[in-house]
Amino acid sequence: MSTAFDTYQSLLAAIAADGGPSREVHDPATGELIARVPIHDETDLAHAIERARSAQPGWAALSDEERSAALNRVADVVEAAAEPLAELLSREQGKPLNGPNARFEVGACAAWLRATAATPLPVEVVVDDGDAYAELHRRPIGLVAAITPWNWPMMIAVWQIAPSLRMGNAVVAKPSEYTPLSGLALTAVMNSVLPDGVLSTVVGDGALGAAMTTSPAFGKIMFTGSTATGKRIVQSSADNLTRLTLELGGNDAGIVLPDVDPAAIAQDLFWGAFINTGQTCAAMKRLYVHEDVYDEVVAALAEVAAAMPMGVGVDEQNVLGPLQNRMQFDVVDRLVEAAKSSGARVVLGGDPDRGAVGNFYPTTLIADIDPANPLVLEEQFGPALPIIRYHDVDEAIALANGVDVGLGASVWSADRAKARDIASRLQAGTVWINSHGGVHPMIPFGGVKQSGYGLEFGAEGLKSVSVPQVING
Structure with missing residues (x-):
């Protein structure tokens, strides 16, 4: 498949700042300047939320099969841009191209997209005894905030984005301020085949993330990062009763x-x-x-x-x-x-x-x-x-x-x-x-104690980015 992102240079040119507030991103191995990255503020976040709100109903109205097919097309374009994505990831995050590192991570993105598209989540008949009949359905939440870390900035983003899209949600993602180019690059490639507004990425520091966690626009927040930040998200989202999946620190x-x-x-x-x-x-x-x-x-x-x-x-x-x-x-x-x-x-x-x-x-x-x-x-x-x-x-x-x-x-x-x-x-x-x-991708994953709560992957992961609806009768 041909792609507009078939070289490292074309991928970088599509996401680097071309004006407005920006900051430099350097290679942690050499100190070399990679590019300047845009800095977004709460106004940019509000625009991303508005685009997501406009796009989400049409995306949710598609059949499950149509959304799954779209995820497979996204996997196709990620695979087509795999080498430029891996090079950018290696330069920004520092991980080598080979071994279980950059090329492995980009390959995992495509594999997880396909597995998420293929995971069955049928309607569950919970009672059918001749007197009563009830079905359990899974419906979209609406808007999902995906807040991702710097260690696996593309793969963990897909872990959050893919199931959210599969279930009919729109996503606003925020990569770590340490690896913003990786987040922007992945989104740019995915958006080459996704409907406009279904997936957006905003770039900023912890203050922008805090604005996301207090926003009533999001029905779900997915966060991977430190336990300390996870606790702050619980507190800041409490007034909105926002659903949370928190994958926090481990030892x-x-x-x-x-x-x-x-x-x-x-x-x-x-x-x-x-x-x-x-x-x-x-x-x-x-x-x-x-x-x-x-x-x-x-x-x-x-x-x-x-x-x-x-x-x-x-x-x-x-x-x-x-x-x-x-x-x-x-x-x-x-x-x-x-x-x-x-x-x-x-x-x-x-x-x-x-x-x-x-x-x-x-x-x-x-x-x-x-x-x-x-x-x-x-x-x-x-x-x-x-x-x-x-x-x-x-x-x-x-x-x-x-x-x-x-x-x-x-x-x-x-x-x-x-x-x-x-x-x-x-x-x-x-x-x-x-x-x-x-x-x-089919085995549920999550922590206990202060490593967070909620499950990712497989059918449990799909359930975590949906809301249950019982149809009784």
Whole structure:
């Protein structure tokens, strides 16, 4: 399929600021200027809301089959523009083109669009006993605000946008102020086949996001980001009783049982922790390893980690990139220094070049660390993994559950039945066995405790962006 966005230059030209208020966006790996991005204000937000209100009834009036067909056409144009989208994503976010990174993320956007279009959500007959008959239907909410983060700026946007559109809503999206070009680029490509006004993107800082969360125009807010911001959204949206899906912070634990083959699981352990250079909500951020295999697991993981090239994202050989922003670099640096000061053992890394232009923090493994160390108890969101030795599995479960968040967790064992039993005792929205962090468009995903509430993906995800209507009789 031909597209107006078949080169990086044409894609960038379509979204870069051409006048009015703007600011510079720089490559976190090199410091190079990528483009100037427009800055939107509440007047721009009001215009986007008005366009969405005008477009939504006609979009909702289409049949479910017609909206699903439209999502498949959107997937087609995303695939046609995949390489320009991946290059822009790599330059702005920092993630490399290869590995489970930029090209992977754009491919996931198309795959999620198609899966969302294909997910069945039939009318449910809830009672049919001869005396009573009732059906449960799902209707559009109206307008959905999609507020997305900087770590997976295209894929998470599709996670929010695709089901909202499928169910007949119009969407106003706001990307993170750290990755605005990625959000604008994705919208530009999608809007090449969507009806005007059904999907809009506004760009701004937290004040613009706050204006969205207080607006009565939105019947639903979807937010992925920090727990602190999620709490503010709950408060600011309360007067409107706005429906919410909140996917918030995590501090995922992995528990390795003594029956594992350390060499066999090392690569999967690595990517469970270091995918997107550790900048993933459901990455493994704490690893508890039984004392019988502790040294072997640490050594095998270090061997894998040391072989993974880190560097500028558009260099084809790299699979790890910089941290997206200096704020996050400083968080990781502070936590690793706290671990080093406590006497924990640095197995790999831990020695960043703080004066370098790019936000590169080396792949870091910290062993023999106290379970109460800040690097263990706080979410680092970067390429530094604490590895904690344990003696008894009950101790490991208590430590894994001993934080106030619960997005994901994993259990690693040769005995799947034993692993499932342990999984049932972990306080997390998803527990993986012998892997960590993988998501599937048909498998519901969401957190417990202060990792938020609401489910995404599959039929549950479609239900979350609709309102139920019972037809009784």
